[in-house]
Amino acid sequence: MNISLVWCLLVLSFAIKVLFSLTTHYFKVEDGGERSVCVTFGFFFFVKAMAVLIVTENYLEFGLETGFTNFSDSAMQFLEKQGLESQGPVSKLTFKFFLAIFCSLIGAFLTFPGLRLAQMHLDALNLTTEKLTQTLLHINFLAPLFMVLLWVKPITRDYIMNPPLGKESVPLMTEATFDTLRLWLIILLCALRLAMMRSHLQAYLNLAQKCVDQMKKEAGRISTVELQKMVARVFYYLCVIALQYVAPLVMLLHTTLLLKTLGNHSWGIYPESSLPVDNSLHSSSVYSELPSTDGKMKVTVTQITVALSSLKNIFTPLLFRGLLSFLTWWIAACLFSTSLFGLFYHQYLTVA
Structure with a gap:
């Protein structure tokens, strides 16, 4: 097992916990409207997640449908080998429903970070x-939009992977x-x-400083304690x-790292084709080196190995790849949606 997966999952869980x-x-505040904002955006992102999950792979290429089909078929084969009859671990509708609930929670958590951004x-x-800093600020604000467009199939297929040159x-x-x-x-973009x-x-x-300047324009005297x-x-x-x-x-960042590791992607632009490794000689030599008195230990190790290989199947x-691609896309989409709404709110709906 890759130990980096454990660290990525721990960091991801701590970020969600924060x-x-x-x-x-925000829910503990009685006077403000933060609670209503979180609930409203939570329902909005739930509806948005259900709508996105309905979209076919011809427009958003997450690979979620292919991954779920492969998971269901592999689980059914595993249960049949165990002598159990089943039509699958979970239906596709139930899977998408719980995934939409999880996405709505993520969207509610990212509401105020996007508004503040x-x-x-x-x-x-x-x-x-400085013009350079302003340009970087604009790119930084539009970075989630660029991430979202990377999974839009008409853009990635027609204009990036197969760009039209003339008629071909x-x-x-x-x-x-x-x-x-x-x-x-x-x-x-994260960097x-x-x-x-x-x-x-x-x-x-x-x-x-803005608050101090605003208080100077107001009538009346202001104590130093209130200013401090x-x-x-x-x-x-x-x-x-x-x-x-x-x-x-x-x-x-860590969903991207998990996508790379668990999705069997590579960091190299042109990865070399890896040759299959024959582990039969190595495993047989290891077992041959074990003493004959450790027969029970050998059987236990074999059972654990078979169980882990079944889980990998x-x-x-x-x-x-499908699940983490969708979650990475969803986090970027939530960040851009909330920050875009916050930009509209602070630009046009607030009084300077």
């Missing part, structure tokens, strides 16, 4: 005067090469977002802002 804790904090993006653009389409790369390029592009973290956090800290509390409130909330900025990035790379 977002869950922040969301539960939109506000920091606008403030960072107003704060920055010339194959530019293979599917394996495009899968590798897609992984690298997601990692580069860009991490590099632009300082600009966004500095834009948030400038809210204290207001500035300290912005400073202490910086930890929450940093978590809301980093946690979705960590989720997206059920949970195939096709299943992980």
